[in-house]
Amino acid sequence: MIQLESITRSFALGKEQIRVLNDISLTIAEGEFVAIMGPSGSGKSTLMNIIGCLDKPSSGEYYLGGENVSGYSENELARVRNQSIGFVFQQFHLLPRLTALKNVELPMIYAGVSKAERQERAEEALTKMGLRDRMDHLPNALSGGQKQRVAIARAIVNKPKLILADEPTGALDTKTSISIMEQFQELNSEGVTIVVVTHEPEVAEYANRTIMVRDGRLQSASAADGR
Amino acid sequence: MSFFENLMMALSSLKAHKMRSILTMLGIIIGVGAVIIVVAIGQGGEAMLKTQITGSGNTMEMFYQPSDEEMRANPNIFLEAPFKQEDIRALEQIPEVKRVVASSTKMSAAKFKEKSVDISSTGINKAYLQINELNVAKGRSFSAADFLGGSRVGLISNKLQEELFKGKNAVGKIILVANQPIEIIGVLEKPTGLLAFGSMEIYLPFQTWKIIYGSSDYTQVTLQAASAEQLQTAGKKAANLLNKMHNTEKSYQVINMEEIAQGIGQVTRIMTLIIGSIAGISLFVGGIGVMNIMLVSVTERTREIGIRMALGATRGQVLTQFLIESMTLTLIGGMIGILLGWGVSEVVSLFAGWPSLISWEVVVGGVLFSMVIGVVFGILPANKAAKLDPIESLRYE
Ligand SMILES: Nc1ncnc2c1ncn2[C@@H]1O[C@H](COP(=O)(O)OP(=O)(O)OP(=O)(O)O)[C@@H](O)[C@H]1O
Numbered sequence: 001m002i003q004l005e006s007i008t009r010s011f012a013l014g015k016e017q018i019r020v021l022n023d024i025s026l027t028i029a030e031g032e033f034v035a036i037m038g039p040s041g042s043g044k045s046t047l048m049n050i051i052g053c054l055d056k057p058s059s060g061e062y063y064l065g066g067e068n069v070s071g072y073s074e075n076e077l078a079r080v081r082n083q084s085i086g087f088v089f090q091q092f093h094l095l096p097r098l099t100a101l102k103n104v105e106l107p108m109i110y111a112g113v114s115k116a117e118r119q120e121r122a123e124e125a126l127t128k129m130g131l132r133d134r135m136d137h138l139p140n141a142l143s144g145g146q147k148q149r150v151a152i153a154r155a156i157v158n159k160p161k162l163i164l165a166d167e168p169t170g171a172l173d174t175k176t177s178i179s180i181m182e183q184f185q186e187l188n189s190e191g192v193t194i195v196v197v198t199h200e201p202e203v204a205e206y207a208n209r210t211i212m213v214r215d216g217r218l219q220s221a222s223a224a225d226g227r
Numbered sequence: 228m229s230f231f232e233n234l235m236m237a238l239s240s241l242k243a244h245k246m247r248s249i250l251t252m253l254g255i256i257i258g259v260g261a262v263i264i265v266v267a268i269g270q271g272g273e274a275m276l277k278t279q280i281t282g283s284g285n286t287m288e289m290f291y292q293p294s295d296e297e298m299r300a301n302p303n304i305f306l307e308a309p310f311k312q313e314d315i316r317a318l319e320q321i322p323e324v325k326r327v328v329a330s331s332t333k334m335s336a337a338k339f340k341e342k343s344v345d346i347s348s349t350g351i352n353k354a355y356l357q358i359n360e361l362n363v364a365k366g367r368s369f370s371a372a373d374f375l376g377g378s379r380v381g382l383i384s385n386k387l388q389e390e391l392f393k394g395k396n397a398v399g400k401i402i403l404v405a406n407q408p409i410e411i412i413g414v415l416e417k418p419t420g421l422l423a424f425g426s427m428e429i430y431l432p433f434q435t436w437k438i439i440y441g442s443s444d445y446t447q448v449t450l451q452a453a454s455a456e457q458l459q460t461a462g463k464k465a466a467n468l469l470n471k472m473h474n475t476e477k478s479y480q481v482i483n484m485e486e487i488a489q490g491i492g493q494v495t496r497i498m499t500l501i502i503g504s505i506a507g508i509s510l511f512v513g514g515i516g517v518m519n520i521m522l523v524s525v526t527e528r529t530r531e532i533g534i535r536m537a538l539g540a541t542r543g544q545v546l547t548q549f550l551i552e553s554m555t556l557t558l559i560g561g562m563i564g565i566l567l568g569w570g571v572s573e574v575v576s577l578f579a580g581w582p583s584l585i586s587w588e589v590v591v592g593g594v595l596f597s598m599v600i601g602v603v604f605g606i607l608p609a610n611k612a613a614k615l616d617p618i619e620s621l622r623y624e
């Protein structure tokens with residue numbers, strides 16, 4: 001599903017180049033549930049952004065679903081994000097002026113889905129997240145856990161094969177975190193590949209495999225590392 | 228993503244900042260409103276000027292302007308009516324001429340019981356009624372028989388009824404005009420319009436007038452052509468004909484409409500230029516205001532833009548979203564401006580007494596123009612939005 005080959009990512013800081021990711025090679029198979037852990041500032045989010053096609057590596061090759069997306073144009077990357085990837089963020093990132101339903105409809109708007117179908121699919125996704133009676137609420141009127149469920153509904157509504165979650169439980173209490181992780185587990189059991197960045201070992205326990213990042217390099221991985 | 232969805236999105240985001248949106252529109256509202264008012268009043272005024280000079284219903288007045296020689300030969304020439312009965316008959320034979328309206332006016336005294344006033348007394352032919360709207364408020368108008376038989380009947384102006392009858396109904400009363408008894412069969416409507424003062428007048432069938440004043444000549448002749456295109460030809464032919472009949476070079480004249488149209492055009496052009504540049508400046512300033520607010524909006528919504536991009540919006544789609552938003556802003560402003568301009572020009576034309584000329588071309592032009600302003604001044608902010616980096620935008624607080 002995901003294949004990274006010698007990925008580096010550097011940022012220019014004044015005259016210097018800081019290398020945030022250094023020679024990262026990594027394979028994640030379809031249907032895996034992977035946790036990425038590591039100290040703050042180690043480059044986890046940077047790595048997630050590259051996997052999520054929001055950012056391009058400075059060097060190295062990235063294959064997503066067999067396609068070399070390193071050479072894709074911006075519009076092609078936008079299509080990949082829209083069709084093949086679902087994002088879940090720590091701060092939920094819902095649009096505050098749109099209802100839960102409209103928020104979930106957003107990815108389908110950019111996919112060119114008709115209005116009627118959009119509504120039907122958004123309702124379906126929200127129902128699956130247990131938010132059937134919260135569809136017309138604005139994000140303001142939802143609890144943290146409910147917001148994150150709306151975000152998950154939005155991430156799955158275009159039926160992507162891959163879901164990327166950067167600290168999805170970072171803003172939630174333990175009990176809510178558990179239910180969110182159970183949600184991910186259920187999605188994973190339906191065949192969706194899931195990559196979660198987290199600081200919490202309890203969260204990482206839901207994954208089949210944990211990848212450690214330290215100073216921009218992959219450190220050690222658990223026994224199931226494919227490479 | 229369809230235009231309609233973009234429009235709905237734009238409307239809802241403008242609605243989220245109602246006050247700000249309306250204040251931003253103000254420049255556009257005033258600019259577009261000013262343009263509409265100028266065009267409407269300009270066209271209304273021009274139309275009124277043209278009808279005053281050339282007459283409504285494709286009519287054109289004939290003039291008699293004697294040459295120096297003729298004046299030397301006959302010093303009293305101005306006291307004589309220039310159009311003879313046979314002139315009228317000859318004019319009626321010109322194919323382009325549909326009607327010849329002829330009338331003669333003299334000042335004389337009108338008496339009712341002991342009261343006497345000075346009035347203008349006009350003898351008219353039948354065609355006169357068809358061209359000039361002598362709207363009868365009370366009583367009846369002239370019949371064909373009145374013209375043929377020279378009945379001793381007359382129509383008086385409202386002002387004369389006020390003076391001579393203290394406003395009481397004058398229909399059926401008999402007054403003395405130049406010491407001849409005339410029965411009043413109708414009273415004309417009060418003239419409308421702010422600048423119209425009523426004058427004391429009586430209208431008589433020409434046959435009657437002829438007997439009273441002992442003159443069969445006309446002081447005024449107006450031609451009516453079958454169509455506006457034929458009017459100029461009809462006028463030229465008529466002038467040539469009369470000059471030939473009277474053996475004059477060019478004493479009988481009609482107004483050269485082309486010259487006048489040119490003159491009016493020049494005045495209008497200068498006025499349009501002046502007001503146009505004022506409107507242009509206010510639209511430009513309004514446009515800058517729109518650009519400013521859109522830039523603020525883009526900054527405020529950086530996170531939203533990042534989210535949309537993460538969910539699969541292309542840079543083109545973000546650009547379109549903000550362009551349509553600024554266009555919607557100016558479009559609404561433009562529509563309010565059109566309504567405002569419409570209202571003001573209706574009021575002005577009501578007071579000035581000319582038709583308000585809001586054409587659909589002006590409305591459509593105003594709508595399109597305000598949309599263009601939105602697009603032009605929206606390009607910079609929309610481009611800024613489209614160029615944002617998705618990762619940084621998502622991190623934006
Ligand atoms: N656009 C950028 N320009 C310069 N430096 C950057 C940029 N983005 C990230 N960095 C640097 O790269 C390093 C890794 O950042 P990253 O956000 O990937 O860390 P992280 O592992 O996600 O940390 P955390 O656990 O706190 O979220 C940090 O030192 C950060 O300052």
Ligand SMILES: [Mg+2]
Nearest residue numbers: 044045046166
């Ligand atoms: Mg991070």
